[in-house]
Amino acid sequence: MDQSSRRPLGRTGLNLAPVGFGAFKIGRNEATKYDVSYDLPDDAACEALLEEVLEMGIDLIDTAPAYGSSEARIGRLLRDRRDEFILSTKVGETFEHGVGRFDFSSGSIDESITRSLRRLGTDRLDLVFIHSDGNDIAIIEEGAALETLVRRREQGHLRCIGFSGKTVEGHLRAIETGVVECLMVEYHALDESQRGVIDAAEAAGVGVLVKKGLASGRLDPATAIPHCLQPTGVASVVIGSLTASHLRDNLAIARAAIARP
DSSP states (O other): OOOTTOEEOTTSSOEEOSEEEEOGGGTOOSSOOOSSOOOOOOHHHHHHHHHHHHHTTOOEEEOOTTSTTHHHHHHHHHGGGGGGSEEEEEESEEEETTEEEEOOSHHHHHHHHHHHHHHHTOSOEEEEEEEOOSOHHHHHHHSSHHHHHHHHHHTTSEEEEEEEOSOHHHHHHHHHHSOOOEEEEEOBTTBOTTHHHHHHHHHHTOEEEEESTTTTTTSOHHHHHHHHHSSTTEEEEEEOOSOHHHHHHHHHHHHHHHHOO
């Protein structure tokens, strides 16, 4: 594994490859934001893809309860390789029968973590992000979401607490809590509104992952990935794909961008 291109995820103690694997497409193909439709891979194709992801050096696998069967497939297919990758999932959103639902109550978050642990076939989650519906400030200030995650962290069920929000104000408030250790932000050439958040997070020792760095497939990876990694506070760009060769090319682009003086 190329160690020279790895980046620290803030103060979490985790060091990541510059590209992470977004596992949305292995579990869900309904109500997506992608311009092109796709079929879900069968178990054999999914297993081959996940194995190749790990072998090429991508060690962050990001999933969520809202990603359909993604958690269950990862647990079933990678259970025996759990120590080889960093596992990221989320709380707050579910997707069932074609409908997405949000619930940030303490009981729902507790249930979500317990369910994710079972589906993923593990006793620990490395990163757990609050999957915001856009009401970032209310989630942080008015509910018990963060308090519940802190309790589950103290119980040893998760290592790091993250916030995957929609707004600049929400992400800045998440940094201020002192509880959130990592953010997941949308950042690319078509939307640079979160750049100040990335810099503020770096200054505070809060890690940053970039989501939708290719603008849901609308941007060329050759220019989009270096753009995402230009801020030194970004640890990794999470990219979803069903094609191992595309991920390998994306990883090569990312490593070259980081190696550039």
